[in-house]
Amino acid sequence: MFKTLCRKQLVYLLSSLFILTATMGLITPTAQAADTKLTFGTGGKGGYYFRVGDLLCKSFAQGTDGFKCRARTTDGPRENLPNLRSGKFDFVVARSDWAKSARGGSGFFKGKGADSSLRSLFSIHSEPLTVIARKGSGISLVNDLDGKRVKLGVSASRLVRQLPHQANWDTSAFNTFRPGDLSAQRKALCSGEIDAVARVVAYPSGWVQKTAQTCPIQLVELSGRQINSLVAGTDTLSKATIPANVYTGVTRSTMTFGYKAALLSSTNVSDNDVYAFVKFTFENLPQLGQQNPALRGLQPSEMIRDSMVVPLHPGAVRYYREQGWIK
CATH class of the missing domain: 3.40.190.10 (Periplasmic binding protein-like II)
Structure with a gap:
């Protein structure tokens, strides 16, 4: 009788351990599942x-x-x-x-x-079209770019040349520069060799800030009916405002547009x-x-x-x- 009870208890114990082990085996893969x-x-x-x-x-x-x-x-x-x-x-x-x-x-x-x-x-x-003009260049609004010496980044060149009213401008002194020429453009702007630099760039831009710290600059306002038409005609462009005081000496917000x-x-x-x-x-x-x-x-x-x-x-x-x- 005693042996029978012991044998039953042993079987019960082993069965419980088996169930517990199996259960743990079932939940372990879920608990340790690899992250996505x-x-x-x-x-x-x-x-x-x-x-x-x-x-x-x-x-x-x-x-x-x-x-x-x-x-x-x-x-x-x-x-x-x-x-x-x-x-x-x-x-x-x-x-x-x-x-x-x-x-x-x-x-x-x-x-x-x-x-x-x-x-x-x-x-x-x-990532708006940002036109940086040297103070004293006479450029504060988009139409002031007419006849000026402007250096354009590649993306900026595509945007500026899309402006509907640009056919009436004198653009003979507009030139596109490569990304590796940024230091040269800062030097040319601050020395008066050119009047403005146009880039498509997120703000605050380190390059624009360094330029503002090198010589007095102003950001050119890019707004008006022509630009409204350009933005409305494509889903890739939207209006943007560069806040005041993002760059040294630029104390007013600037309306523009871009990507x-x-x-x-x-x-x-x-x-x-x-x-x-x-x-x-x-x-x-x-x-x-x-x-x-x-x-x-x-x-x-x-x-x-x-x-x-x-x-x-x-x-x-x-x-x-x-x-x-x-x-």
């Missing part, structure tokens, strides 16, 4: 694209469960958009005009064909992953803005509207509908 790894294509390490992408990526990974995110330095849209299309990147930063070219298979992407998988998340900071940087993804990235990223970003936008000026003062209504040149990702649409921002 996301890769973010940005830009050069010293630029806005990398700093913004790295901040968003790290903040998202630290503030949510189940995700890891790594920002990669790149050559910008030339590298970001093809790698997004191939699946190497999950998110990228690119300017609105580059996004439109990739979506339609034009410009740099002409030989690659249209990217039908490209999707928008939201826009971030402006916006946008965060992009692909239909190959899951709706849930995009939803989680978008939700975290918008819910923490004030704190993120304190850490980077490119994210400061952004308004959700503009972020989901301006420069959205490709369709929204379904994961982003889900969050925006929850907030009542879109139908």
Whole structure:
């Protein structure tokens, strides 16, 4: 009798241990499941694209469960958009005009064909056409560029030459310069060899600030009926205002226009992953803005509207509908 009881107790004990072990075995893989790894294509390490992408990526990974995110330095849209299309990147930063070219298979992407998988998340900071004139040059408004000696960055050259009224200007002293010639342009502006430099650049720009500290400058107001028509005629452009006191000696705000940087993804990235990223970003936008000026003062209504040149990702649409921002 005693032996029978002992044997039954032993069987019961072993059965309990087996069940417990099996149960632990079932829950262990879930508890130790690998985090979803996301890769973010940005830009050069010293630029806005990398700093913004790295901040968003790290903040998202630290503030949510189940995700890891790594920002990669790149050559910008030339590298970001093809790698997004191939699946190497999950998110990228690119300017609105580059996004439109990739979506339609034009410009740099002409030989690659249209990217039908490209999707928008939201826009971030402006990259406006910024015209820096030397004080005393007689240039304060857009029409004052007529007949002046103006050096144009490549992107600025494309915008300036689109101005509807430019056919009536004397542009014989307008010249395009390469990105590597920035120091030479500052020297030429401050010495009086040229009257103005036009660049497409986010603010605050280190180059503009250094120029303002080298010689007195003023920013040229780019507004009026002609510019309104230009902006209204394309979805890649939007109006922008460079605030007062961003640069030394520039004590008034300056109206202008230009592109916006946008965060992009692909239909190959899951709706849930995009939803989680978008939700975290918008819910923490004030704190993120304190850490980077490119994210400061952004308004959700503009972020989901301006420069959205490709369709929204379904994961982003889900969050925006929850907030009542879109139908």
